[in-house]
Amino acid sequence: MIGRLLIIGLIVILSVFSCKSSTRKTAEFVFPAADSIPVSEAEKLSDEAIDDISKNMSSPVEIADILQRSKVPYSTNYLASSIDASRLSTSFEKALKLGILGADLGYLNMYEKTGTAIDVLTSIKKLADGINVGQFFDFETIKRLSLNRSNLDSLLFISKNSYNQIDKYLRDKGRGQLSALMITGVWIEGQYLATQVLKQNPDTLLRNRVGEQKVILNDLLLLLAPYCKSSSQFTSMCQNMQELKEKYRDIVISYTVGDPIMVEKNGALVVKQTEESKVEMNNEQLVGIIVLSRSIRDKLILNN
C-alpha cells in the first residue's frame, strides 16, 4: 500500500516536470567545425572530461540484445578468432585486442555460448597479464561460472565488471593510452558486429544504432587525439578512424524535446522518455560505413 502511494506521489512529481514544457523542439548533432581537434587542444581536456568521454562508450551487450530482439542467429563468423594472444608483442596490440575480445565475450555471453567463451577468456587473460592488469580479471571464477549456464547473470556481471576495473585502473595510473585503445577495440568490434549483421539482416533498429554511432565516434576521436602522434600504429589507426568519421559526416541525427512520463508496470516504477533521437541515413551512406568498418577491423585483427 505504501509502495503504491509512493508511486502515485512520484507520478505527481513527474507530472510537475511535464508541465514545465509542453512544446516539442528539435536540435541536430553535428561534428565540431574543425575536421579534427588539434592535439594541443585535445591535450588540454581535463581529466574529468576524459573520464566522461571514456565512460560514454556504449556496450556491445546492447548490440547483442538488439540482435536477439531481431532474432538474428548466433554465428562464430563475427568473432575475431584469428587473434593469437601469444604472438602479440606491443602494449598497443595487447590493449586494442583486449577490447576487441571483450566485445566478443559480451556477444558470446548474451547468446549463452559460455563454452566458446572459455577460449576467448584464455586469450583475454594472456593479454591482460601482458599489460599488467591481469590481477583485475578473476579468471578462475569466470571460468567456473562459464561451465554452467545457470550462472549466466553472474558471468555477465563479473566479466563486465573486470573490464570496468581495468579501464579505471589504467586511467588512474596514467596509462590512459592503453585505456583509450581498449575502449577503441570494444567499439570497433561492436561496430563490426552491428554492420556485418546489418548487411545480412536489414533491421531498422540496428540500422539506427549504426547511424547513432556518429555521436560516439566523435567522442572516441577526442579520446584518441592526444595519442595519435605517439607511434606509427596510433597514427595509422587515428587516420582510419578519421576516414570513418568522414563517412558519418552527412548523416543527420536530430533530437525532439519532450517530458518523461512515469508508469507502473507489474508493481515496478518505469520512466518512459518522450524525448527522441532520430537518424537520417541513406543506403549509400550505410554501405560506405559497412565497408569501411569491416576494413578497419580486419586490418587491426589480422595485423598480428
Added chain:
Amino acid sequence: MKKLIVILSLLFIGRLLLPGQTTDPLVTKCAMNSGSNTAYLKDFRIQLGKGSAQNELRQKEVFPLSKNMRYRFTLCNADNSLGQLIMKIKDSDGRVQLSTFDLKSGKLYPNPNPYIDFECQKTGPYTLYFDFKDFQQGIGYGIVSLVKSK
C-alpha cells in the same frame, strides 16, 4: 538468495586464488538485486561525507544510454550509511529525465524494489547525479543494467 550465495562463494574462492582482485561484495550483492533478465553494464561507487544542503546532488557520473533500450538503475546502501542513496538523471541538455526522490516532500522511489527502470528514446550521454538523502554520509552503489528483451 541461492544465486547470491553461489556468487559470493565463488568470489571468495576467486579472491583466495587472486589476491589482487578487488570486487567489493556490496557491488556484487547490489548487482544481484537488479532482478533476473538483466545484464550488468556499470557500477558507480558513491562514498560521501555529511554535506550541507545544496541545489544539486554531489556525485556526478556520465553514462551513455541508447534509444529503444530499457535500463534498470539499482541503488544500494552499505549498512552503516546514514541516509538512503538517491539519484537523478539529466540528459545532455540538462533536462531532468528521472528522479528517485523529491527534495521538497522527501518522498523516495518505491520499496521493496531497489530499482527503477528507464525506457530510453534518445541516444546520447546522460549525467547521473547521486547523493544520500538529506546530504547524509554514506557508502553505496548505483548499478546500471540492461533489461534484456529475450
